[in-house]
Amino acid sequence: MKAVVYHRYGPPDVLSVQEVPKPSPKANELLIRVVAAEVAKGDCELRSFQFPIKWFVLPLRLVMGITRPRRTILGGYFAGEVVQVGDSVSRFSVGDRIFGSAGIKMGAYGEFLCVPDSATVERIPSNATYEQAAALPMGGLNAIHFLNMADIQPGTRVLINGAGGSIGCYGVQIAKSKGAIVTAVDSGIKEGLLRSLGADHFIDYQQTLFSQGDNQYDVIFDVVAHSDMKTNARVLSDTGIYLSANPSLNVMLQTRQINKSTSKRASFAFAKETLQDLIGIKNLFEQGAITAPIDCVYSLADMPDAHRRVESEQRVGLVVVRVSESD
Ligand SMILES: NC(=O)c1ccc[n+]([C@@H]2O[C@H](COP(=O)([O-])OP(=O)(O)OC[C@H]3O[C@@H](n4cnc5c(N)ncnc54)[C@H](OP(=O)(O)O)[C@@H]3O)[C@@H](O)[C@H]2O)c1
Structure with a gap:
């Protein structure tokens, strides 16, 4: 599968599209074809390893990789389609359109992603496009x-x-x-x-x-x-x-x-990112109480530009990457 990967911390140009192995779901996991993902400020901070708040830089570096990133595919928030489910998954079925958080493992900058069915993911709002749904969770x-x-x-x-x-x-x-x-x-x-x-x-x-x-x-x-x-x-x-x-x-x-x-x-605090809150966001979107204001949608190949857009703070709304095409 195609994914935007990075093998060293640095400027947006460290990001490039590469072929990587497609993940395979465990018994409790969903395999999702990611259609869209948010390009969040946190992704830029992890890519450069430059954070406005300094106190957690050392512990975070131990977790994320001391000399180079341990997890090479960024992207914490996505929308996509379930294409396979593990044997013990009951919450979702193949074909469900879902959105949510990929958690600490990230990986939404890749065409396929596995998350446990206990993850903060939910069916996307009935009136949302994939891009809007990807821009909602973070x-x-x-x-x-x-x-x-x-x-x-x-x-x-x-x-x-x-x-x-x-x-x-x-x-x-x-x-x-x-x-x-x-x-x-x-x-x-x-x-x-x-x-x-x-x-x-x-x-x-x-x-x-x-x-x-x-x-x-x-x-x-x-x-x-x-x-x-x-x-x-x-x-x-x-x-x-x-x-x-x-x-x-x-x-x-x-x-x-x-x-x-x-x-x-x-x-x-650090937000706990609960399923209850994700459902709350979904309901607000379906009621028309909130919208997902999108600044730009980029292609995977243009990810360095997407990061530059987010870092420059010239964006007016949220930046999204189109990861794969929906059916
Ligand atoms: N606590 C948590 O659980 C949690 C969770 C996720 C993320 N975060 C952190 O939250 C930040 C990302 O949030 P985000 O995407 O909403 O933020 P963001 O992209 O950093 O946006 C912050 C906004 O503040 C503006 N700004 C900068 N300096 C300002 C000032 N002195 N006064 C008023 N506005 C100012 C920026 O505009 P200009 O620069 O154009 O002025 C920008 O529009 C990241 O640093 C991330 O690590 C925290």
């Missing part, structure tokens, strides 16, 4: 995980910092679907997209620091690495909650301080 699972920690009601004031990334785009829409008043913070080129996704207010962080404004927020959902949580929490209401999806060591310490010494609450 951002959707992370956004729903964090925003479920806040009690968002109609009228709740929610600020999303880094709203134009994969996670933020869904954060804006999920908060809006609950009736929140949403302020999106990102660079100016993303204003049109974010307003079209439902943001009531937009702040261009290159022009204005939201932490210096007069408005208060009940929820701050922060996807930006190196944010100064303590300064930003100045505009959090007295009973508000600060949710950090990209926590530096400093943010972890500041979380503790806010929880200990103020009436405000703060939390950081």
Whole structure:
């Protein structure tokens, strides 16, 4: 089968299309023909081994490969079709169109992928294309995980910092679907997209620091690495909650301080990516409460350009690669 592989950490040009052995499913696994996969920021970070947050670089390097990547096919989030099932699989059948997370083993940049039937995968929304379905899980699972920690009601004031990334785009829409008043913070080129996704207010962080404004927020959902949580929490209401999806060591310490010494609450976490949350995302998509805003769809051969597009942050929406053709 064809796959985009990499054998050393480095710039986008380390990615190339090669022939690799097709995987074979174990008794509890599904073999999926991947039709589309998201090209996520996390893929770029694993490819270059450059992370905005430094504290987990060493343990991650031990897991991913010290001198070169142990898992040579990236791609954590996909949509495709089940083409074979192991003997003990009952949840899915051949021909099911599914989407979800490939987990830590990744591999969605290849034409075929095996995942256990206990993985965070589900039948794709009835109204989604493969590209849209591939663009849903990463951002959707992370956004729903964090925003479920806040009690968002109609009228709740929610600020999303880094709203134009994969996670933020869904954060804006999920908060809006609950009736929140949403302020999106990102660079100016993303204003049109974010307003079209439902943001009531937009702040261009290159022009204005939201932490210096007069408005208060009940929820701050922060996807930006190196944010100064303590300064930003100045505009959090007295009973508000600060949710950090990209926590530096400093943010972890500041979380503790806010929880200990103020009436405000703060939390950081790594999203668990549960099946329940994936079904929640599917339902929101089918109800029309969220859409999958796609910036560009690339071919496998153009994967280096897809990575450059994601890294340049010029993307307006999510970047997807077409891995194989659907029937
Ligand atoms: N906690 C978890 O469980 C978890 C899970 C998955 C991923 N992650 C991490 O989350 C990040 C990926 O998320 P993503 O794809 O949504 O993000 P992303 O692609 O990094 O997007 C972040 C957005 O923030 C904007 N931005 C940059 N600096 C900013 C600032 N100072 N203020 C406001 N906005 C700013 C960027 O735009 P410009 O650069 O154009 O300004 C971009 O639109 C990765 O670093 C990944 O490792 C965390």
